[in-house]
Amino acid sequence: MELITGVERRRRWRAEDKLWVLAEAAQPGARTPEVARRHDISRGLLWYWRRQLRQGRLAVAPAPEPVSLPVQVSDPIHPGPVAPAVAVADPRIEIALPDGTLVRVGADVDAAALRRVLSVLRR
Structure with missing residues (x-):
């Protein structure tokens, strides 16, 4: 009930x-x-x-054109610039969107899958 x-x-x-x-x-x-x-x-x-x-009356607006955003690479253990030759035990990609959404994926994530996830989050 x-x-x-x-x-x-x-x-x-x-x-x-x-x-x-x-x-x-x-x-x-x-x-x-x-x-x-x-x-x-x-x-x-x-x-x-x-x-x-x-009837074509239900559709999603086309995704906006991709834009380039500045990227900042940091090491939480040793603040400051990260040397390019640093070995990482758990390689992850972390993407912080302007609205505060944080996306963390492993380095082995499929590029097409990541693109789909990001296109949904942009809406």
């Missing part, structure tokens, strides 16, 4: 979130009622989003 107190408001779904739910519903073996229940939406809304997608 669900008890609702106060005024219920409509949720605002971003186009990216709608597309994420639609992609989940399009997976082999996925069932529309289960996907709708998992995201707490009606099946009718899911079908409406599908129709919007087919």
Whole structure:
């Protein structure tokens, strides 16, 4: 049983979130009622989003052109410039975005996967 107190408001779904739910519903073996229940939406809304997608009314704005940002390399143990020949036991890439989001990945991360993650975070 669900008890609702106060005024219920409509949720605002971003186009990216709608597309994420639609992609989940399009997976082999996925069932529309289960996907709708998992995201707490009606099946009718899911079908409406599908129709919007087919009609080209539901799309994500193109990603902005990549920009170059200044990079600062530091060693937390020995502050100051890092010598290029320093061996690192646990090579990681750390990316701090202007909004405070911090992304840490291993040096072995696939470039395409990192690009996808960063494109989602920029939105």
